[in-house]
Amino acid sequence: MSGLEDLYREIILDHYRNPRNRGELESPPAHRAEGFNPLCGDEIVLHVLLDDDGVIDDIKIGGQGCSISQSSASMMSAAVKGKTIEEARNLTATFKAMMSIHETEIGGDGSEAEADEPVTADLPLGDLEALRGVVKFPVRIKCATLSWNTLSQAFDELAAEATG
């Protein structure tokens, strides 16, 4: 089961079993965003609370999913907390670049375009590096990126609210 150990690194299983930042925040003031993986039914509910400087003051994760989507969400929450929106977006780009190698092949949902997005940063990913093994299992990439896509969606919604 060498392939499996590549996918399910110890740190992933740890985040899966002990998810960080699990829960909800009052909304408003927090922004709530919901993401679906239509392929498998995984759902994620994000609550993001920004301070006046656009720094992520708090973030909570709800919903249900597999070890990959849950651990990715957990690691993401830890990684973006205390960061500005821009920093978080750059981290998202870096993470998705790591994941993008195969996403276009199994997407069929326009994800191709995503792969072309300029990667605006090449940040250190820390624990998130553990998810690199997912790339070898293309179907699971959508699990790993679900929470990140939902975070981008939350930022887009916030931006739309601000300008709209």
Add this chain to the structure above:
Amino acid sequence: MSGLEDLYREIILDHYRNPRNRGELESPPAHRAEGFNPLCGDEIVLHVLLDDDGVIDDIKIGGQGCSISQSSASMMSAAVKGKTIEEARNLTATFKAMMSIHETEIGGDGSEAEADEPVTADLPLGDLEALRGVVKFPVRIKCATLSWNTLSQAFDELAAEATG
């Protein structure tokens, strides 16, 4: 071209070249009915004039079609003129029985049920016998039966008018 000579008997070509009862009748008093062969675009316009005893006093054929549909219509007009509706229906049943052998195979339009209709008569077909060769060319059966189906439709419409 032995197969072709079987299909295109001399009498068929004669009716094609010199169609009997070609034209229109004033409607009313005549009943007008229109038939389409959706497969090839052939159209037939029938005018039937009945006398008070339900005898076909006059019948005229309009429309366009191939040698088989035109000659069949021409022969039909000659055969049913002067007959009662019931006699004409019986002749139709006899003719369609001759044609029905393959109609179900190429129909796909419910013609199967038709083949099961009780054949109410086994009348002498006269000239119409010449169309027997059509059975060997299943696609053309619909050409041969178009005018007959349109005649049945005319009778049905008349009956509906009478009762309705």
Add this chain to the structure above:
Amino acid sequence: MTSSERPTGDQAELDVAAIRKDFPLLHQEQEGKRLVFLDSAASSQRPVHVVEAMSEFYYTSYANVHRGVYRVAERATNRFEQARATVARFIGAGSAAEVVFTKNATEAINLVAGSWGKTNLGPGDAIVLTILEHHANIVPWQMLAAERGFEIRWIPATDDGRLDLSDLDRLVDGAKLVAFTSMSNVTGSITAAEQIIAAAKAAGALTLVDACQSVPHLPTDVTELGADFVTFSGHKMLGPTGIGILWARAELLEAMPPFLGGGGMILNVTTDGFLPDAPPARFEAGTPPIAEAIGLAAAIDYLESVGMEAIRRHEVALTAYALRKLSTELGDSLTIHGPSEPAARGGVLSLELHGVHAHDVSQVLDEHAVCIRPGHHCAKPLMKHLGVPATARASFYLYNDTDDADALAEALVAARDFFAL
């Protein structure tokens, strides 16, 4: 691989080894193990007979149907219409004209909604669905309801994923249509179609049976069943992709307006409008799935040569074996959704390995060359009812045997151990 050593009384009726020979995909190995394909509820594999029937057709008799006079076109049309007659006979239809070819079961249901539903449902009306339904039998009705403003009522489900019919009469009262699955694609539960149809008839409602999961696995007689509409797909019954079936009573089809417009469904077209043709042509706009119909007919021939009764008995026996085996090997760590009585269900096992998400279960099983499907199985309302985000679904067909059930159990044990704290 050890089947010769074990009692096979449960399923001795089918010669599964011989059947498997006909399915090339099942001959492959993965990581040195025989591939164990347990995903037929999503789509079955197909025997060489089916694939070769299509190839032979393309190589000898292909042409567009219904309009050609030349011999090849006539042959193509005959074989296409013979395929329709084969389907009609297989499901006990009164006539081939009651069989409409669609692209899949989903289109068949959309056709009923878009044609019958659009002309018969409006404000003040109600239809009845069930919590067991596949999205294919939910979303078309929700789309139509949003447009036409009628009510959708839901037959609830029991905890073990069967229909709860205790309130049936009240639910169907005043409804115009009751649309329900004959067998859940999640819990395998076989629904009491006779009872539902009788209640619907008593209430003056029509019935649509989503028979996607039952036609491939059980003998079917639509006339005896007494339903008004029955829908299913070719690809779940050894046939090709790209073809589905709507069966409907002739009088209903005759009264229904067209669904899609185009060539082949008209009597006449002018710039002012068009005159629709009779059914089934009326509902088959455009070039139909010609080779797919030939393939489907070959699939039916194959199923009939094995025997639908025999297939059903085999699956009941195999399901009974699997239920026993899984509970012996996995005990409390596994929940199997659906009826516990094998005769009340098809060979569809929705598994919940406690503490391990279905996705992860499926991933580990793939390492053991066991192919199952994780997810909501396009039945999210049922998932919600069962209180799970997803299940790991293993499903059997005529080419599966107790070896496959054993492999499933073994791989599940490995998955449990891998994810154990």
Add this chain to the structure above:
Amino acid sequence: MTSSERPTGDQAELDVAAIRKDFPLLHQEQEGKRLVFLDSAASSQRPVHVVEAMSEFYYTSYANVHRGVYRVAERATNRFEQARATVARFIGAGSAAEVVFTKNATEAINLVAGSWGKTNLGPGDAIVLTILEHHANIVPWQMLAAERGFEIRWIPATDDGRLDLSDLDRLVDGAKLVAFTSMSNVTGSITAAEQIIAAAKAAGALTLVDACQSVPHLPTDVTELGADFVTFSGHKMLGPTGIGILWARAELLEAMPPFLGGGGMILNVTTDGFLPDAPPARFEAGTPPIAEAIGLAAAIDYLESVGMEAIRRHEVALTAYALRKLSTELGDSLTIHGPSEPAARGGVLSLELHGVHAHDVSQVLDEHAVCIRPGHHCAKPLMKHLGVPATARASFYLYNDTDDADALAEALVAARDFFAL
């Protein structure tokens, strides 16, 4: 059979003999004669590459797509999506997400009518069609117009079966959509797509191009073309039955509501309603034509290996040869509808043998093993315009050559003589 004796300069570019080897159906004899297949405008034949690609896929990599975690399902999904990417590249689409798989071109047009049309057309609105249209690009709009009450305007045709664009600006003025064929399936006339699209754009109207007859025969670049919707079918371009394509600009697809509802097109479903997924999934309810997509990709590979430019040049040369040959052999007894200039048309010849109905022509030709199609070709408004009930249509593709044109001429002479008074 005597091709070696005749100059073949016209078409020397394609090695037709070698190409024919790839098409088993063309190897058959009828009444001792080589089969001459001249019905590709209705549906083409297909090379072994296409049939074998599907067989190989069924035998090694088949599973339902998009939801499986196991390797076989992943392979199936990858190949299916690669097929989408192949189609996108072949037609110059901006992204694979702009390619929606349907069951045929007819469904593709119905999809645009039922989704975009239904939300954008209503009383007071107008769309523009042409007299050249196939019923597939007429009836869906007539059905929608009957429901939503908008006006349909018609671009007229010239006597020789081309579009008469003299009044184009007035016709498109205030219209919301101009839907037109890129090449008539009756007269072979290639329409001035650039001119129509420019006029439509100037008027603020969207454009739909029914490219069924051009994509198989001409290089196509939808982005360069500047249309909004382009539709075509797999079975006319060496692909299998059961698959069609809608290409549309991404922004349009994103704004359009679903057409058919079911599995695979949702993000979420509850008993209260559903949330649609993004395109193209939004428009592909139910199990898609999986093997058919694989077959279509193989067909595209084959076409590209021959070269679309080379195919076009071959067909122009062959059409020029056939037009000359037919007029030499049949003179005044034959009318050939459509433009007389080969470069202005595709290899579709609609023949009218004076005094002999198309049905009878086709019947006699079949005795000579020449396969052509008689009828209205699903273009009744055009038939009416041309003043004929039906035409006898011969159509060429990459596997036809001057021998075939000669056989056609010879058989037509026999038909004329047979029916001569």
